[in-house]
Amino acid sequence: MSTKYLKRFFKPSCIAVFGASEKENSMGGVVIQNLQESGFKGSLYAVNSQGYEQVHGVSCFKRLSDLPEMPDLAIICSPPESVADIIRGLGASMVKAAMILTGGLSIADGDSSQTLRDEVKEAAKPYGIRILGPDCMGLLVPGHNMNASYSHVNILKGKVAYVGQSGILGTAMIDWATGQEIGFSHFLTLGDGADVDMPSVIDYLAQDPYTHAILLQLNRVDGSARDFLSAVRSASRNKLVLVLKNDTFVGEKSGTELAPGIHDDDQVYDAALRRAGVVRVETSDELFNALETLTRMKPMRGERLAILSNGTGPNALATEKLLEQGGQLAKLTEDSIAQLSEILPSHWNRSNPVDLNADADPARFAEAVRILTKDKNVDAVLMLHAPTRLAPSVETADQVIQIARKTPRNVLTCFMGRATAIEARNHCNSAGISTFLTPEESVDAFMHMVDFHRNQDVMRQTPPPYIEQNTPNHVKARELIQTALSEKRDYLSHAEACSLLDLYDIPVSNTYYSHSIDEIVQHSATIDSSVRIKALHKQNVYPFSYDHQGSQRWRDIAYDLYSATEVEHATTQLSYRLAESHSAEEQMGFCIQQMKRGFQSLQINVGITRDPTFGPVIVFGAGGHTVDVLADRHVMLPPLNMALAKELIRQSRICQIIQENSYRPEQDIEHICQLLLNLSEMIVDLPHLKCLEINPLLVNKAGLLATDVAVSLSDEEGSLSISPYPEHLTEEVTLKRSGRKAIMRAIRGEDEPNHLEFYNKLSPQSIRLRYFYSRGVPTHQELANWTQIDYDREMAFIISVPREEDHGMETLGVVRAVTDADNVRSEFSVVIRDDLQGEGLGVALMSKIIEYCKGRGTLQIIGSTLPSNKGMQNLAKKLGFENSFNVEEDVVDMKMMLNSPTEDWQKIRLNLPH
Structure with missing residues (x-):
């Protein structure tokens, strides 16, 4: 997730285009013409071994070494076999950024199995040169007057960044957006x-002040899924992010590697993108409409939509689409109804x-829109227009x-038709008003915004209080897994699998095992x-382990x-069937259980599987001995909290069945949520656990009961796509003055109520010293951002002690550090409750964050404080910081080196000699 040198791609002062000529089909020639027409203000050169003097008026040189200056960015359009040598030459000349538009590098290099793409990567490695491509269409940055692409048209300046994996789809998007004046x-x-x-690109764009929204076109996730989700989650907290996810495979998907128990990898992508707080669109049409929406819509007030039209037909189409997607029709106030009646x-x-x-x-349309935008129950208005002689499209x-x-x-418009509607839509485009072709498209576009805000709300839900897990049993569980692996087994026996569930407080049906038919018969008599x-x-x-008919098991x-x-x-019949299909070594005897079908039991399928891209995921849905267990299977990425567990249950038809049939639905859902949390804990604790399936899990008046379970293992550890809670960083501390025992640990989402209470106990002076200005009570969104952090990107440690009145915990102080994407600098902040000064909390928290940042390889930790905050300045000096007054910002800067830089780019970033 490094952004080093990316500025050289997006804001170069000098560009060299390799392989450019004035031939008709020269890609490099097209790039030079595009750079000229876009008004690129930096130096521009062409490099071509043919020895041209000029290419489209730009000076051309035979070799890189002949250039009057080395470029910030090299654009390579040369034949595939020459690209690796060009990269070596650029690296030797200290050029740090290269964009390869050349395609065909995925073919094997001669007799070797290595591809030209692999050779290019190897050529770049010794020099640290960053490469965009190969086979990309280039990049366009209107704010820098730069069209460094082979696009047939330039783009307009706007506030949306587009990042795609398909060059051809990118050129189509440019053509469409230009026509829409986007x-x-x-x-x-x-x-x-x-x-x-x-x-890397998402991280760069997330920091760009001119980018308000990011639109991603995604075929697949290459590289680390954790890096991808971490970047997207971080960006989506401050910017609207939409994703068009294409199906990587065309035709039959027989070659697709799927997670066991998952029949479509789109399910996992959906779950991952929802967890990241972004909105997914399914088709290119939706992508265009989404771009229209996010470019022109104002901030969302809510999701209550008012619809108006000059006919019932368009209204019916829009209303049906809205309700089908779970949207909300606004209920008009009596005042609005009275005004409309006039x-x-x-x-x-x-x-x-x-x-x-x-x-x-037209006047009636405009007045109705005005009335509806004043209604307190209306958050957005959709105006649908069918052209008539009384209401011409353009005038309306x-x-x-x-x-x-x-x-x-927000006012969304839809001018239906073509002959006269086109000009009306053009007027809306020029005015920056969202406009669409059909009522259905209009509602889809509105719902993209609603879905984004719903996903953000789910991501920021405050989890209920955290419940300490049964850690001694978890140690036994790890020992159980290790024993099986030491015996070269990739599975647990049925008895071991039941024991594993028991260790995680999941009730399991009493089970008796035997290889003898007679013993099974004798034991059945005791039931x-x-x-x-x-x-x-x-x-x-x-x-x-299902066969194609779903009945094998x-x-x-x-x-x-x-x-x-x-x-x-x-039992005799089962024995014969077993002998026919399995050798003696594969037979494992029989198990016998009391039937538990009564009490109006609901059967659930729940478990864990491992996706090739996103790692471990939790599966949930309808269960039992039926063929359609896959029809209601839903997935969510761990780790879970109670809010996320409830969201997973809500997605399944199981939730509705419980609500309609259980006499205690809330308690049943609570029990299932706790089971899901136990499975989530299991994933974090047991990295060698590959898959686990409980089917059926019974839910009835007696509670939950697992009647059948299977577990598979892997030598390779599963890697979570979302960083789990760092429990290992928890430690006990003793307060210096009072001698009270306290806990210092990483913050978690469940701490939000305590964090608000902590904030409210700070004095106005402490708040001003911490935030550099006076401010009011933080909102839920702010508190969620402070407590629900991505542990890959930032860290916050709190010190808390038990409250005597309710056995809860109260927060005494917090320290926070946010690290840049390159792990060069980490910026800290710390605040202690006013009534606890002198307890040693500041030293304890600062020492903890310094140790943490140093351990993760961060080079420097920095902070700023007001000149009047002498306490913070003295604490920083005591811990080894160098303090200096920043005249420009009127603050005191505090800096400490934690690790030594090893590369020149790190020294440049730290303003050190190199």
Whole structure:
């Protein structure tokens, strides 16, 4: 996730284009012409071994060494076989950024299995040169007057950054956006992604003040899924992020590697993008509409939509689409209804959606829009227009535009038709008003914004209080896994799998095991109800082992056996079937359980699987011995908290079944949530756990009960895509003055209520010294950003002690450090409660954050404080910081070197001699 040298791509002062000529099909020639036409103000050169004097009026040189100056950015359009040598020459000349537009580098290099792309990466490695591409379309930065691409048109200046993986789709987007008068702050495609990857670019754009939204076109996630999600989650906290995820494979997906138990990897991508707080669009049409929306829409006030049209047909289409997608129709106030009644026929419907009637003229449209934008129950207005002689499209557009410009609410327009509607839509485009072709597209665009805010709300939900887990049992669980791995097994036996669930407080049905039919019959006599017998063998010991009919695993089970004769007959049949299909070494005997089908039990399938891209995921849905267990399977990335667990349950039809049939739905959902949290804890604790399936998990009046479970293992540790809570950083400290025992640990989302209480106990002076200005009570969104942090990117440690009155915890102080993407600098801040000065909290917290940053390889830790804050300055000096007065900012800067830089670019960033 490094952004070093990316400025050389986006803001170069000198560019050299390799392989440029004036031939008709010269890609390099097109790039030079585009740079000239975009008004690039820096130095521009062409390099071509043919020895041209000029290319389109730009000076051309035969070799890199002949250039009067070395470029910040080299653009390579040369033949594939020459690219690696060009990269070596650039590296030797200390050029640090190269963009490769040349394609065809994925082919093998001669007789070697190594591709030309691999050779290019090897050539760049010794020099630290960053490479964008190969096979990218280039990049466009209107704010820097730079069109360094082979695009057929330039782009307008705007506030949206576009990052794609497909060059051709990128050129189509440019053409469409130019026609719609939509601009971009940055536009680039990554091509083959040999070096500069999407997380790096997202990090760069997230810091760019001129980029307000980011639109990603994604075929697949290359490299680290954790880096990708971390970058997207960070960007989405401050900017709107939309993603078009394409299907990587065309035609049959037989070659696609899927996680066990997942029939479509799109499920996992959906879960990952939701967890990152972004909105996914499914088609290129949706992408264009999403770009229209996020470019022109004002900040969202809410999701209550008012719809109006000059006919019931368009209103019905829009309303049906809105309700189908879970949108919300605004309920108009009586005042609005009264005002509308003055301009509408007496027979109007007096509700939302509003039918203006076929005789509506432009003035009626505009007045109705004005009234609806003043309604306190309306957050946005959608105006649908069908052209009539009384309401010409252009005149209607012009009058509605005047109203839309004056309101803080969003007004979306839809001018249906073509002949006269095109000019009306053009007027809206020029005025910066969102406009669409159909009612359905209009609602889709509005719902993209709603989905974004809903995802953000889910991401920022305050989790309930944290419950300490049973850590001694977790140690036993790790020992259980290690024992199986030491025996060269990639699975747990049924008995071991049940023991694993028991260690994580998941209730399991009492089970008896035996290889003997006679013993099974004898044991069944001790059970005072019907029994269930399962034949155990090498195949069904693995989770998610379904055949194409979905019935393979259920052929190994006999149900509802009451008498000893039934038990003997069923077990004998299972034994014969086992002998026919499995060798003696693969047979593992039988298990017998009491039947638990009664009490109106609901059957659930829940477990863990490992995705090739995103690592461990939790699966949840309907269960039982039916073919359709995959039809209601939903996934979520761990680690989970209670809010996320409830969201996963809400996605499944299980939630509705519980709400409709349980006499205690809240308690049942609470129990299932706790089980999901236990599975999440299991993933973090047991990295060698590959898959786990509980099917069925019974939910009834008695609570939860797992009746069948299977567990598989892997020698390779699973890597979570979202950094888990760093429990290992927790330690006990003793307060210096009072001698009280306190806990110092990383902050978590559950701390939000305590953090607000802590903030409210700070004096106005402490708040001013911490934030450099007086401020009010923080909002929920601010508190969520402070407590629900990405541990890969920032760290906050708190010190807390037990509260005597309610056995909860109260926060005494907090220290925070935010590290840049290159891990060069980390900026700290610290604040202690006023009534606890002298307890040694400042030293303890600062020492902790310094130790943490140093351990993760950060080079320098920095901070700033007001000149009047002598206490902070003295603490910094005591800990080894160098303090200096910053005249420009009127603050005292505090700096400490933690690790020595090893590369020149690090020394440059730190202003050190190199």
